[in-house]
Amino acid sequence: MTQDTDAPVLELRDVSKSFGAVVALRSGTLAVSRGSIHALVGENGAGKSTLVKIAAGVHRRDGGTFRLDGEDVDFGSTADSKAAGIAVIYQEPTLFPDLSVTENIFMGRQLLKRGRRIDKPAMYAEAERLFRGLGVRIDPRRPALGLSIADQQIIEIAKAISLDAKVLVMDEPTAALSGVEVDRLFAVARRLRDEGRAIVFISHRFDEVFSLCDTITVMRDGAYIATRPTAETDVPEVVGLMVGREVSDLFPKQETEVGEVVLAVDGLTSTGVFHDVSFTVRRGEIVGLAGLVGAGRSEIARAVFGVDRYDDGAVTMRGKAVRASDPRAAIRAGMAFVPEDRRHQGLVTEGTVAENVAAVIRTHLTRAGLLTRGRENRAVVPWAARLEVKTGALDLAAKTMSGGNQQKVVLAKWLATEPDLLIIDEPTRGIDVGTKAEVHRLLSELAGQGMAILMISSELPEVLGMADRVLVVREGRLTADLPRDEATPERVMHAATRGRDSEEAA
Amino acid sequence: MTTPQTPQTDTRPEAETHDEATTLLVEPSSLPPRERLLKTLLHSREISIFAVLVLVILAATVKNPGFVFSASGWRDLLLTPSMLLVLAAGQTVVIITRNVDLSVGSVLGLTAYMTGRLFIDHPGLPVISVFVAGLVVGAVLGLVNGLIVGWGKVPALVITLGTLYIYRGIVLTWAGSSQVNASDMPAGFLSLGTKQILSIPVLFVVAAVIVVAVGYVLQTARSGRELYAVGSDPDAAVLYGLPVRRRVIAAFVLSGALAGLAGVIYAARYGTVSSDAGTGIELQAVAAAVIGGVAIFGGSGTVWGAAIGAVLLVTINRALPMVGISDFWQQALVGALIIGAIVLDRVLANRQARTLIEARDEQ
Numbered sequence: 001m002t003q004d005t006d007a008p009v010l011e012l013r014d015v016s017k018s019f020g021a022v023v024a025l026r027s028g029t030l031a032v033s034r035g036s037i038h039a040l041v042g043e044n045g046a047g048k049s050t051l052v053k054i055a056a057g058v059h060r061r062d063g064g065t066f067r068l069d070g071e072d073v074d075f076g077s078t079a080d081s082k083a084a085g086i087a088v089i090y091q092e093p094t095l096f097p098d099l100s101v102t103e104n105i106f107m108g109r110q111l112l113k114r115g116r117r118i119d120k121p122a123m124y125a126e127a128e129r130l131f132r133g134l135g136v137r138i139d140p141r142r143p144a145l146g147l148s149i150a151d152q153q154i155i156e157i158a159k160a161i162s163l164d165a166k167v168l169v170m171d172e173p174t175a176a177l178s179g180v181e182v183d184r185l186f187a188v189a190r191r192l193r194d195e196g197r198a199i200v201f202i203s204h205r206f207d208e209v210f211s212l213c214d215t216i217t218v219m220r221d222g223a224y225i226a227t228r229p230t231a232e233t234d235v236p237e238v239v240g241l242m243v244g245r246e247v248s249d250l251f252p253k254q255e256t257e258v259g260e261v262v263l264a265v266d267g268l269t270s271t272g273v274f275h276d277v278s279f280t281v282r283r284g285e286i287v288g289l290a291g292l293v294g295a296g297r298s299e300i301a302r303a304v305f306g307v308d309r310y311d312d313g314a315v316t317m318r319g320k321a322v323r324a325s326d327p328r329a330a331i332r333a334g335m336a337f338v339p340e341d342r343r344h345q346g347l348v349t350e351g352t353v354a355e356n357v358a359a360v361i362r363t364h365l366t367r368a369g370l371l372t373r374g375r376e377n378r379a380v381v382p383w384a385a386r387l388e389v390k391t392g393a394l395d396l397a398a399k400t401m402s403g404g405n406q407q408k409v410v411l412a413k414w415l416a417t418e419p420d421l422l423i424i425d426e427p428t429r430g431i432d433v434g435t436k437a438e439v440h441r442l443l444s445e446l447a448g449q450g451m452a453i454l455m456i457s458s459e460l461p462e463v464l465g466m467a468d469r470v471l472v473v474r475e476g477r478l479t480a481d482l483p484r485d486e487a488t489p490e491r492v493m494h495a496a497t498r499g500r501d502s503e504e505a506a
Numbered sequence: 507m508t509t510p511q512t513p514q515t516d517t518r519p520e521a522e523t524h525d526e527a528t529t530l531l532v533e534p535s536s537l538p539p540r541e542r543l544l545k546t547l548l549h550s551r552e553i554s555i556f557a558v559l560v561l562v563i564l565a566a567t568v569k570n571p572g573f574v575f576s577a578s579g580w581r582d583l584l585l586t587p588s589m590l591l592v593l594a595a596g597q598t599v600v601i602i603t604r605n606v607d608l609s610v611g612s613v614l615g616l617t618a619y620m621t622g623r624l625f626i627d628h629p630g631l632p633v634i635s636v637f638v639a640g641l642v643v644g645a646v647l648g649l650v651n652g653l654i655v656g657w658g659k660v661p662a663l664v665i666t667l668g669t670l671y672i673y674r675g676i677v678l679t680w681a682g683s684s685q686v687n688a689s690d691m692p693a694g695f696l697s698l699g700t701k702q703i704l705s706i707p708v709l710f711v712v713a714a715v716i717v718v719a720v721g722y723v724l725q726t727a728r729s730g731r732e733l734y735a736v737g738s739d740p741d742a743a744v745l746y747g748l749p750v751r752r753r754v755i756a757a758f759v760l761s762g763a764l765a766g767l768a769g770v771i772y773a774a775r776y777g778t779v780s781s782d783a784g785t786g787i788e789l790q791a792v793a794a795a796v797i798g799g800v801a802i803f804g805g806s807g808t809v810w811g812a813a814i815g816a817v818l819l820v821t822i823n824r825a826l827p828m829v830g831i832s833d834f835w836q837q838a839l840v841g842a843l844i845i846g847a848i849v850l851d852r853v854l855a856n857r858q859a860r861t862l863i864e865a866r867d868e869q
Contacts, residue, residue, distance in 0.1 A: 078747045079747025080747075099731075099738055107748065108732060108746055108748050141542075
């Protein structure tokens with residue numbers, strides 16, 4: 001392994017970063033050598049992205065060492081990091097859609113001719129040269145608008161090369177690419193490696209990591225775990241390093257009586273988003289929908305609830321078909337949906353708690369078309385009490401509350417409709433640990449009372465701790481349906497990340 | 507091979523589906539430079555809006571040949587839009603950065619009145635000095651806008667709506683019910699309002715020079731291109747390390763300075779200035795830019811288009827009475843023009859996006 005002999009070009013050691021009270025990165029360490037493709041792997045929320053953003057100058061670290069070419073550096077902006085030779089290619093590149101591909105590459109450092117005028121012909125020629133060097137063909141004059149994600153990444157890479165970047169960080173570049181596009185990207189990456197550049201490759205796909213990278217660094221819970229040469233490790237070891245933590249007592253799961261089928265989803269398909277998804281959720285059952293971010297879990301939930309349309313398949317509640325693309329029909333059929341992004345999708349943050357909770361049952365509360373504050377408060381009190389929403393008065397504005405309490409208000413809002421099925425997307429994202437347990441206890445209680453719950457979560461321990469059954473989604477398809485006692489972290493991760501072309505054994 | 511993955515979080519229409527076979531991308535353009543130039547020109551927004559302008563002028567001239575073919579007709583055709591041209595050039599720069607400057611009418615009123623006051627209070631002042639004063643005062647007022655927008659992270663619409671009232675309040679307090687009359691200003695200054703060189707009004711020449719200069723900078727200077735980048739995607743501009751805040755402030759300073767200059771032009775052109783000079787003209791400036799194809803959400807459009815839009819707006823207002831169209835229809839037509847321009851924008855943008863996606867899928 002070459003990296004043992006040369007000094008690393010990029011070196012981050014014991015780097016930490018907090019956002020307010022939330023610690024995103026406790027101790028991140030990464031050392032990348034020239035001419036190496038270095039994989040950075042870890043679960044969602046392991047701190048990979050934060051580490052990368054510190055290298056990119058997006059965030060400033062709170063502590064730790066950051067060296068580039070052996071020299072201590074401290075970037076205050078993306079411009080600083082770029083000037084020092086670090087380029088980051090994000091999963092979804094940020095290009096200027098209105099401007100030409102060439103302008104996108106050279107923005108801010110256009111080639112100039114006499115009188116500091118921009119030399120367009122020279123820029124077009126240079127862009128063509130860059131594209132040729134990468135083995136792709138793109139019209140340098142076309143606008144960035146309408147480029148596929150893969151092509152946009154190529155533009156970003158061309159930009160990085162024209163900057164003569166020493167270090168290229170690719171943050172989950174393949175998440176949105178097709179097989180051919182991935183092959184092309186890898187060919188480009190290898191070419192850059194052979195030119196002596198260092199590449200950091202973040203991916204959840206082990207087949208890609210193992211075929212492309214020479215070194216693997218694993219992170220977990222905001223901290224560095226281990227670095228292994230690819231040749232000396234295998235998938236089970238890496239998975240073990242990634243998930244290696246026991247399911248804690250955070251999850252007070254009650255044993256429940258699982259009853260009849262409440263929700264049945266059959267062959268649900270939405271072109272390009274998810275395919276042939278079939279599952280059921282029974283009375284008293286918590287079904288966990290696991291998978292990587294972007295695998296299509298939220299999209300499936302949104303389609304079931306009727307927020308998004310689907311092309312094929314059927315949704316039935318208690319044997320009765322639910323109209324597609326009609327959330328009101330879904331609510332009438334007994335569904336409730338607590339979306340992932342509370343602030344945007346579930347809560348009128350300017351409104352009071354009472355208004356929020358009463359929002360979905362207003363029609364039952366009105367008398368002669370009028371809604372009184374008193375009636376609203378009376379209807380809401382029992383729910384708020386049950387959820388122990390800690391707001392002194394129901395008149396408090398929702399936006400002043402903590403994330404945990406906001407989540408409970410959203411829950412109260414939907415529980416007031418007395419649903420048979422609760423779909424909840426990332427129930428504890430952005431919630432402190434204490435409140436997390438409360439939300440979990442509540443979900444468990446609701447299931448105990450006979451509610452069917454479909455829970456989407458990116459936190460593996462949460463899924464494993466809460467769910468009676470775990471469905472795993474990978475790239476828009478259900479890849480596993482595991483009962484509670486068979487759902488181990490390794491099996492779920494494996495089903496969520498298995499290579500797309502192979503049924504490679506773990 | 508399994509099915510291609512589609513990005514879920516990308517909401518733009520092109521993300522719908524895409525085929526696997528994208529190894530080779532959109533071919534490099536094979537058109538020779540001359541044809542490419544011609545094609546670009548023919549497909550441009552500017553050319554279509556220019557065609558509308560020509561139609562309007564033709565219609566008015568058929569009805570009344572003096573609209574173009576008389577000394578005063580020809581002069582008015584070029585002179586009347588001059589002030590709006592200057593404002594529209596500044597407004598375009600601001601709109602390109604995904605902002606808007608509604609305070610330009612008040613800035614114009616302020617410097618127009620100031621021009622009169624300067625001549626009254628300092629008789630014998632050289633004419634050039636009021637132009638400098640107008641530019642400087644306008645730039646300072648623009649800087650105030652820019653600083654608040656740039657640092658306050660408050661939408662420019664709100665900020666400049668506020669300064670629209672504040673700046674107008676300054677004029678009202680300063681001028682009271684008094685007004686500046688032509689007799690207060692030197693003849694050498696007022697004659698600028700009507701003077702012609704080779705039958706072209708001087709004020710039009712000034713406006714044209716400004717439009718060309720601004721357009722040239724926008725197209726060929728780094729800072730100009732960065733304005734487009736900032737408006738096209740402000741977040742991306744930050745990631746690129748562009749000086750976003752400085753560019754936005756600069757755009758407002760330019761817009762303010764040009765509005766200040768337009769105030770001086772106002773004084774020279776009309777001779778009398780009261781405290782309500784230029785009220786409402788900011789909306790005309792925005793309308794001119796929009797009609798000329800400057801996208802209201804920034805990132806695209808040219809000063810050339812805005813300039814043609816400004817001339818069209820003014821000319822329509824003069825031509826329609828001549829063709830015998832009532833006041834109501836004049837206003838409605840301007841409204842229709844604005845909505846039409848935006849609808850056309852959408853349609854063209856959608857079509858372009860579709861063509862680009864199809865081109866991609868065919869590869």
